[in-house]
Amino acid sequence: MVSITVNGKQREVQSAADTPLLYVLRNELEVSSPQFGCGLAQCGACSVLLDGKEVRSCVTPLSMAAGKEVTTVEGLPARWAKQKDLPAAQADKTLHPVQAAWIEEQTPLCGFCQSGMMIKATELLEKTAKPTDAEIKAAFTTSGPSAHLCRCGSYAAILEAVRHASVLMAKASST
Amino acid sequence: MNPVIETIDIHGAELNRRGFLASGGALVVGLGLLPAGAQAAASNTTLNPAALSSWIEIGADNTVLIRTGKSDFGQGTIYTAYRQIVAEELDLPFEAITTVVSADTDRTPDGGGTFGFLGDVNGTGMPNLRKVAAYARQALLELAAQRLSVAKDQLSVADGVVSGGGKHISYGELVKDQNLKLTIPVKGQINGFMGLAVDGNPPMKPVASYKIIGQSFKNSAVVSKVTAKELWVTNVRLPGMLHARMVHPATLGSTLVSVGQVDKAKFPNAQVIVKANLVGVVAPDEWQAIQAARQVAAATKWSDWKGLPGQAKLFSHLRQEADWKSAAVSKGEANKGSVAPVMTGAAKKLSASYELPYMKHAPIGPTMALADVRPDGTVMVHTHTQNAQQLRAQIALMLGITPDKVVVRTYAGAGHYGRSNGGNAGGEDEAVILSKEMGRPVRVQWMRADDLQWSTQSPAAYSDIQIGLDAGGKIAAYSADHYMPAMQDDRPIGAVLAGLPTMPAPGDKNAPPSQNTLYDEWVYDTVLNMEERGHSTWQIGQRNSPLAAGLRDHAMRTPGQYQQNFPREAAISEAAVLAGADPIQFRIDHAKEARLKHILERLREESGWESRPAASSNGEPLRGRGVSVMLRSGTYWACACRIAVMPATGVIAVEKVTVVVDPGIVVNPLQLKRQVEGGTMMGVSEALYEEVAFDESGVTSRDWQSYPILKMGDMPEVKVVLVHRPEVGSYGGGSEAANALAAPAIAAAFHDATGKPVRRLPLRPAYVKELLTA
Numbered sequence: 001m002v003s004i005t006v007n008g009k010q011r012e013v014q015s016a017a018d019t020p021l022l023y024v025l026r027n028e029l030e031v032s033s034p035q036f037g038c039g040l041a042q043c044g045a046c047s048v049l050l051d052g053k054e055v056r057s058c059v060t061p062l063s064m065a066a067g068k069e070v071t072t073v074e075g076l077p078a079r080w081a082k083q084k085d086l087p088a089a090q091a092d093k094t095l096h097p098v099q100a101a102w103i104e105e106q107t108p109l110c111g112f113c114q115s116g117m118m119i120k121a122t123e124l125l126e127k128t129a130k131p132t133d134a135e136i137k138a139a140f141t142t143s144g145p146s147a148h149l150c151r152c153g154s155y156a157a158i159l160e161a162v163r164h165a166s167v168l169m170a171k172a173s174s175t
Numbered sequence: 176m177n178p179v180i181e182t183i184d185i186h187g188a189e190l191n192r193r194g195f196l197a198s199g200g201a202l203v204v205g206l207g208l209l210p211a212g213a214q215a216a217a218s219n220t221t222l223n224p225a226a227l228s229s230w231i232e233i234g235a236d237n238t239v240l241i242r243t244g245k246s247d248f249g250q251g252t253i254y255t256a257y258r259q260i261v262a263e264e265l266d267l268p269f270e271a272i273t274t275v276v277s278a279d280t281d282r283t284p285d286g287g288g289t290f291g292f293l294g295d296v297n298g299t300g301m302p303n304l305r306k307v308a309a310y311a312r313q314a315l316l317e318l319a320a321q322r323l324s325v326a327k328d329q330l331s332v333a334d335g336v337v338s339g340g341g342k343h344i345s346y347g348e349l350v351k352d353q354n355l356k357l358t359i360p361v362k363g364q365i366n367g368f369m370g371l372a373v374d375g376n377p378p379m380k381p382v383a384s385y386k387i388i389g390q391s392f393k394n395s396a397v398v399s400k401v402t403a404k405e406l407w408v409t410n411v412r413l414p415g416m417l418h419a420r421m422v423h424p425a426t427l428g429s430t431l432v433s434v435g436q437v438d439k440a441k442f443p444n445a446q447v448i449v450k451a452n453l454v455g456v457v458a459p460d461e462w463q464a465i466q467a468a469r470q471v472a473a474a475t476k477w478s479d480w481k482g483l484p485g486q487a488k489l490f491s492h493l494r495q496e497a498d499w500k501s502a503a504v505s506k507g508e509a510n511k512g513s514v515a516p517v518m519t520g521a522a523k524k525l526s527a528s529y530e531l532p533y534m535k536h537a538p539i540g541p542t543m544a545l546a547d548v549r550p551d552g553t554v555m556v557h558t559h560t561q562n563a564q565q566l567r568a569q570i571a572l573m574l575g576i577t578p579d580k581v582v583v584r585t586y587a588g589a590g591h592y593g594r595s596n597g598g599n600a601g602g603e604d605e606a607v608i609l610s611k612e613m614g615r616p617v618r619v620q621w622m623r624a625d626d627l628q629w630s631t632q633s634p635a636a637y638s639d640i641q642i643g644l645d646a647g648g649k650i651a652a653y654s655a656d657h658y659m660p661a662m663q664d665d666r667p668i669g670a671v672l673a674g675l676p677t678m679p680a681p682g683d684k685n686a687p688p689s690q691n692t693l694y695d696e697w698v699y700d701t702v703l704n705m706e707e708r709g710h711s712t713w714q715i716g717q718r719n720s721p722l723a724a725g726l727r728d729h730a731m732r733t734p735g736q737y738q739q740n741f742p743r744e745a746a747i748s749e750a751a752v753l754a755g756a757d758p759i760q761f762r763i764d765h766a767k768e769a770r771l772k773h774i775l776e777r778l779r780e781e782s783g784w785e786s787r788p789a790a791s792s793n794g795e796p797l798r799g800r801g802v803s804v805m806l807r808s809g810t811y812w813a814c815a816c817r818i819a820v821m822p823a824t825g826v827i828a829v830e831k832v833t834v835v836v837d838p839g840i841v842v843n844p845l846q847l848k849r850q851v852e853g854g855t856m857m858g859v860s861e862a863l864y865e866e867v868a869f870d871e872s873g874v875t876s877r878d879w880q881s882y883p884i885l886k887m888g889d890m891p892e893v894k895v896v897l898v899h900r901p902e903v904g905s906y907g908g909g910s911e912a913a914n915a916l917a918a919p920a921i922a923a924a925f926h927d928a929t930g931k932p933v934r935r936l937p938l939r940p941a942y943v944k945e946l947l948t949a
Contacts, residue, residue: 011814015386015462019461019462023461023462027460027461030300030411032403032407033403035407035539036409036446036541036620037540038541038542038620038623039465039587039623040623040877040878040879042880043539043877043879044619045539045540045906048676051204064698071431073401073402073403074403088621095402097362099401099402101598102395102397103393103398103401106393106394106397106845106846106849107251107397107401107849108249108401109249109251109590109849109850109853110248110249110539110587110588110590111249111260111396111401111405111539111587112396112540112588112589113539113589114401115403118401135421137890138799138888140886140887141887141888141889142888146879147701147887147888149539149879149884149886150539150854150887151539151592151857151884152249152590152853152857153852153853153854153855153857153860154849154852154853154856155856155885155887155890156856156892156893157849157853158664158887159890161889170663
């Protein structure tokens with residue numbers, strides 16, 4: 001039995017320790033936002049935050065997540081509420097600024113890659129509050145084990161949504 | 176059911192009132208009045224013919240539900256434009272349409288493929304729901320006239336409230352406590368490629384009074400996807416379900432010699448299933464299924480096969496060995512004049528051949544399906560398909576059962592750009608075969624390599640083009656011969672491997688290949704002498720593969736037209752260089768259609784184009800610009816690309832792409848802009864990187880390194896300019912063609928930058944260096 005924290009809740013997991021985290025999340029814990037894209041850490045569709053760092057859950061064995069904190073898109077609102085000390089009633093109604101920007105900019109096309117894209121954006125904005133376009137492009141292209149791929153070609157919409165999320169986060173911090 | 180107590184004719188549709196209800200009430204707009212043939216087809220293909228699904232249901236609470244046989248592949252149309260079109264015709268607020276049901280064979284009325292959302296593929300701008308809503312509006316006005324005792328032509332509607340003679344009543348009040356059914360005429364076949372089409376001509380709302388169409392409403396599916404509330408096909412689970420992974424043959428022509436056994440010590444719950452050349456491994460646990468399948472694959476022996484020419488010899492094979500004589504030659508509808516003598520007498524002449532590689536749909540999520548074959552012989556398939564009714568028919572054919580025993584449910588999934596527009600994307604049939612064997616629901620998930628190596632692909636093609644210029648530098652004659660192996664192989668590959676019945680290949684051992692249609696609509700109307708011919712051959716390897724597999728081809732975004740527009744537009748740009756003319760002005764000078772001339776003029780302004788003849792730049796990087804145009808499904812497109820070529824590395828940076836789009840009526844500007852941006856990125860990806868690698872045995876592209884696509888760091892700046900022309904009166908196709916514009920414009924930009932014409936794609940660095948030193 002392995003113990004991991006997923007979206008703020010401690011979970012005891014039955015899966016074999018070598019099982020990639022992706023299958024543990026999707027099949028055992030019913031956390032389904034990370035998607036299977038390649039199983040090779042080449043596309044980013046399965047990205048999650050592991051202690052705040054974006055990793056590819058398709059090649060991350062459960063054992064490597066033991067005792068650590070996993071955040072998926074399901075947990076982004078709570079992560080934001082905690083970072084901002086929002087009262088519980090408000091937290092329930094809040095989206096993470098990355099999600100709000102993704103909706104406002106109508107970023108997803110088919111949307112299959114966008115869970116990973118939002119996870120990458122969250123990692124970036126937690127470290128770099130006001131990234132330049134070059135920093136945004138680098139985050140999605142060269143910063144991880146591979147570029148985050150979008151076959152529908154939503155890259156311009158992602159760039160605009162990250163800029164938008166950065167503004168929303170700055171506004172939230174100034175109030 | 177209550178007897179019909181009243182029947183009213185509504186412009187050829189039939190409004191029936193069946194008694195009254197204690198509560199609720201609705202107007203249900205369904206299909207009917209089918210011609211004899213279609214009636215039979217419809218009753219054969221629904222689980223319960225008495226409960227044919229409706230298109231629109233208007234409830235007593237003023238909410239509206241709409242249904243469509245098409246699914247969403249990221250276009251968003253069914254959640255945005257369809258709501259807007261229905262709301263507009265009915266004069267309802269957009270938000271009144273609370274529910275959209277799509278592409279479930281037992282819950283949607285019309286079938287048809289997920290393409291041509293806003294009309295048919297000929298760009299008539301008449302989606303089924305537009306006419307359905309128009310009929311429904313007339314029925315509601317009829318009901319209101321009765322209730323208010325006001326003549327129908329004295330009534331008006333705003334926000335779902337009918338007013339006239341100083342009285343008013345909402346749609347909800349009109350249908351409250353009533354059991355109303357409007358039956359509207361249709362034609363076609365529900366499980367045909369195009370599905371059913373609404374017939375007749377109900378009066379339409381005048382375009383000039385549109386209020387809802389033209390606004391940038393948001394897509395409800397975007398919200399559910401961004402907040403992790405969407406039920407993706409990948410999330411569907413059934414009790415007792417097994418996970419499966421396929422062990423596909425070693426080559427595209429290998430037959431099974433001996434199957435490997437599961438190592439039960441390591442994988443006690445895994446099991447191998449074999450049916451002819453179909454091998455699958457199932458287990459209750461997904462990770463165990465994956466590992467066991469790998470172990471079984473390593474121990475399974477297949478016969479050898481080398482029936483493909485290999486990538487390096489592709490075009491010499493196509494030119495010298497392929498049989499182009501067995502298929503009928505297509506001739507262009509616009510062919511005219513006498514090309515040969517004028518070409519011979521031309522002042523200047525361009526003769527060029529253009530080559531395009533095989534490309535992959537390459538969805539970010541490999542295909543998957545969950546099937547449940549029940550003890551009573553009924554089958555449920557949960558998947559992500561562009562044509563649920565055709566998939567249903569394919570599964571029925573494979574199992575030798577009637578389609579009424581099969582239900583296909585469609586969920587959100589990874590876009591795959593045309594691969595399943597004729598039914599299957601891969602895996603659905605395999606899930607059904609394995610579920611039948613196991614007597615339990617089985618979920619087949621293809622791995623990345625399966626998806627690249629065992630799916631269909633966009634066919635390779637080459638074209639020979641000649642352009643003769645007169646002494647004034649105008650096109651006197653144009654001739655094009657387009658060569659492409661047969662496309663649209665909709666045989667489910669699992670059924671093929673298992674030796675089960677399928678529809679025929681597009682040309683098999685005994686039948687000639689399907690024709691190469693002339694897909695690219697001709698737009699240079701001033702040219703007096705022109706001819707285009709389309710030539711087809713069998714799919715490579717199909718006839719000599721013991722599996723009848725080989726390189727299976729299929730429609731992919733802008734199918735066929737991509738393969739024909741690239742050579743045409745690249746050649747037109749080369750002809751402009753030969754004529755010493757500006758490529759935008761050269762196109763304007765050969766056009767008659769005002770819409771085409773207008774978008775080219777807009778392109779010149781919006782892209783900051785400087786008019787000059789082609790001039791290769793100096794220094795490093797080498798910069799150039801190029802242009803392309805297309806007419807598809809009633810929409811005019813023009814595109815300009817600015818690129819930088821780095822001679823030392825062979826790398827091309829596409830710096831800026833400007834796209835001007837005139838679809839007639841723009842239904843939703845924001846959604847259209849996002850579609851065009853996305854398609855443009857895909858087009859840049861195809862131009863710079865995409866080519867299926869294959870050897871003599873099969874596809875060797877097996878991951879994102881061996882089939883690279885565009886990354887964000889290499890994206891161009893994209894400027895989208897929408898031209899709204901309400902006077903056109905129809906909605907043109909708005910997203911599909913967007914991937915086809917960049918490649919010919921980039922090729923022309925390369926010629927502009929370097930003085931070297933580009934006649935082959937993709938423009939990967941090694942090929943660029945080769946071009947520069949040629």
